Amino acid sequence: MLYLEEPQLEFRHGQHLVYPRDGLYLYGPVGETKELPTIRYGVIGTPDGVGRFKAWAQSMAGFIDIPPPGPRSRAVEPQHVPFPGFAAAFHADWPVEPPYIIDSLDPDEIEQTLRIANRHEAVRNTVDMFVSRLVAENNRLESAPQFWFVVIPEKVYELGRPKSTVRRDDRVAGEVTISQRRAKELQRQPTLFGEDEREAEVYQYATHFRRQLKARLLKERIVTQIVRETTLAPGDFRRESGMPIRRVEDPATIAWKMGTGAYYKAGGKPWQLADVRPGVCYVGLVYKRSELTSDKRHACCAAQMFLADGEGVVFRGALGPWFQTDTKQFHLDKDAARNLIKMVVGEYTRLHDGPPTELFIHAKSAFTDNEWRGFSSACGDETNLVGVQIAEARDDLKLYRPGEYPVIRGTALQIGERHALLWTSGYVPRLDTYMGPETPNPISVRVLRGECPLTTVLADVLGLTKINFNSCLHNDRLPVTIRFANAVGDVLISAPMDGEPKLPFKFYI
Structure with missing residues (x-):
């Protein structure tokens, strides 16, 4: 058995702590805060939605205390940290009045559109309402906002998902x-004049509101943060019994999560x-099959590049027959593999005036010889290329220990020189608790290609569970690469892709 120390995070003035909320509360964000003196955001929604957002935005400027202990809670819950106010936490001004507002969306029109029987048409037309206004406003403004809060009514959440249904009546x-x-x-046998094909284009758009909105805004380079009205003002939405229609986290936790996402975006x-x-x-590595194609092997591919500072870039690769129907795994051919990693190395070289000394490729599946030759050909001799398979191991092994809490996060069981089970979730000393609902399950980490000490790979994977900037948690269970x-x-398969093949990670989350 191995135990890996909890990875440290760096904050302002080079201070190190393990919990993001501690570091932001005590020191502030890493780097030079003068580069981002104020947050320029916009908000789009219905008049009521924008009104609820304004009230929430006011609260973000001040101190938000932790919730009082519940009947089943301990007197002190270490995972809760008060939110000191946006300026105090992030050392940047937070406008309490949104600088840019679009409140012309009609809730009745949104609901009527969502009730269209054809779900692809319903969701596409609903997304149209938001996209058309965002694009028009961004084009009109000389200095567009850095990102937009998209405030959605609860009906959009309920009916804007793939498995949602509308009652027949x-x-x-x-x-x-x-x-x-x-x-x-029609993909196999197109018509002569293409009229049916134009109508069939609606099926190129996913029936998931969030994914389609993100996908269609990629080419416009518009960053969004989607938030439900019920998150901003849960007390405004109650059942007949008087209870809220959904249970949300406490205001301080919501402020930490949304504040971190806003600062990053x-x-x-x-x-x-x-x-x-x-x-x-x-x-x-990212692979995704689309249900809209007649070829079951057809899939899109992409690469997410993450650097030591947590910054991420997504590179969209080529569409092709990457899904292997016999093994149920995705694999690129040599040329596609080379071109994908060539983009990654090129971007890294542009940012750092030289290629990486170590490049780790994380994937859920194994690597074929042909695929690996393609990856290797994109790297020079100065780069140590390592292929790591990271897979679920929920049913492989359960670990238990005496006492109230489960195995400590960072525990690893080495199975061989190049393979180990790693518990990225478990008891966390800083939080003095385990945040999960069941016995922690490990992930399988296997060095399949290249050379690197297994303990180094495990430590890297554990560290990569701590750089989710769309939240403000102690850690995720999976590394950000997976x-x-x-x-x-x-997002890549939720709308036709014809824009920039390389975009920062924040456009996708």
Whole structure:
């Protein structure tokens, strides 16, 4: 058995702590705060939604205390940290009045659109309402906001997801008459004049509001933070019994999470991993199949590049027959593999005036010989290329220990020279608790290609569970290279892609 120390995070003045909220509360974000003196954000929503956002924005400027202990809580819950106010935590001004406002969305029109029987048409038309206004406003402004808060009514959340349904009596007719099955047939046998194909284009858009909105705004380079009205003002939405329609986290926790996301999407860097080896670069491979194609092997691919400071860039690769129906795994051919990593190395070289000394490729599946030759050909002799498979190991092994709490986070069981099970979740001494609902499960970490000490790889993976800037948690269970692979892939297949193939990670989350 091995135990890996909890990775340290770096904050302002070079201070090191393990919990993001501690570091931001005591010291502030890492780096030079003068580069981001104020947060320039916009908000779009219905009049009521924007009104609720304004009230919440006012609260972000001040101190928000931790919740009082509940009947089943301890007197002190160390995971809770008061929110000191945005300026105190992030050393940047927070406008209590949104600098840019779009409040022309009609809630009745949104709900009527969401009730269209064809779900692809319903969600696409709903997204149209937001996208058209955001693009028009961004083009009109000389100095556009750094990002937009998109405040959505609860109906958008309820009916803007793939498995959502509208009751038959509530459905309204749309304009699309062609079926999804017919749309797939047209890919193999197109018509002479293309009229059916134009109507079938609606099926290129996903039935998930969030993913489609993100996808369609990529080419416009508009960053968004989507938030439900019920998150901002849960007390405004109650059942007949008087209870809130949904349970949300306490106001301080919401402020920490949304404040961190806002600071990051505005261009700030909340924290970074401390004492990281110079010249290291991590890449997570992303694959996603679309249900809209008639070829089951057809999939998109992408690479997420993450640097030591936590900054991420997504590179969109080529579409192709990457899904292997026999093994149920994704693999690139040599040329596609080379081109994908060539983009990564090129961007790293541009940022650092030289190629990485270490490049770790993280993937859920193994690497074929042909694929690895492609990756290797994109790297020079000065780069040590290492391929790491990170997979679920929920059913492989359960560890228990005496006492009230489970195995300590950072515990590892080495199975061989190049393979170990790593517990990235578990009891956390700083929090004096385990935040999960069940016995912690390990992940499998296996060095499949290249050479690097296993303990170094494990320590890197553990560190990469701590740089989720879309939240402000102590850690995630999966490293950021794998954690967001599905989310990025979902965005890539949610609308036709014809924009910039390289964009910062913040556009996708």
